[in-house]
Amino acid sequence: MNRGLRTFLTLSVLTAVLIGGTYYGVRLLFADAPELPDADAVSSCRNRTLEPGEQLATNQVSVNVLNAGGRSGMANRTMINLEGIGFIRGTVGNAPADTRIANVRVVARDPKRADARLVGAQFKGKVQYTKGTPEDEASVAVYIGSGFKGMKKTPVPAVKAKTRFTMCAPVAPAV
Incomplete structure (x- = not known):
């Protein structure tokens, strides 16, 4: 050619x-x-019952992180670190102005439940546990205080449930 x-x-x-x-x-x-699914028709979580001794992994827990300290960006950095070890991203923002926390406060429906213990196990220093209802469908809310000591170098990937409980486990979105 x-x-x-x-x-x-x-x-x-x-x-x-x-x-x-x-x-x-x-x-x-x-x-x-393309049409988006109706937010009321499709839930992003499904009820799941854990029996005593069953493992709860980080990828089954959604977390909200709120900054109650003076350092800008701490909630976002903490959320990125939590996502890096498998937790599901919830809301990131600032705590109400009158919120005072030394290090970390974990807020959950039952602070002794496995989801609250699993989230709290990721942080250095003394972690406060408080009963409450996190915003959105998050299982747990984390408040970062002014004396935040950071996260542990070695994450805790799962904990065993001590008691039987039902939680709203996140569902992977359909592709």
Whole structure:
């Protein structure tokens, strides 16, 4: 095949790819967005009962992290670290202005439950446990105080349930 014919074929193929890609891109650009599922119809968690002795892993617990200290960004950094060891991201933000905490406070429906103990086991120093209801569908809320000592270098991947309890375990979204 001579050089001129090969150049012509190469340019023809490249032109066809350019035209096809442009056509496809313009169609995608002006296409209707897909429908989102109704938030009320689809829950992001499902009730799961754990029996005494069953393991509860980090990927079964959703966590909200709120900053009650003076250092900006602590809640977000802590959430990133918790996600890195498997916890499911909940809300990140600031605690109410009048919230005073020394190190870390874990708020859960039952502070002795496995989900609260698993989250609390990730932190250095004294961890306070308080009974309460976290926002959203999170299992546990973590308040980071002004004297936050940080997270342990070696994470605790799971704990055993001491008592029977039912929790709302996160469900992986359908793809």
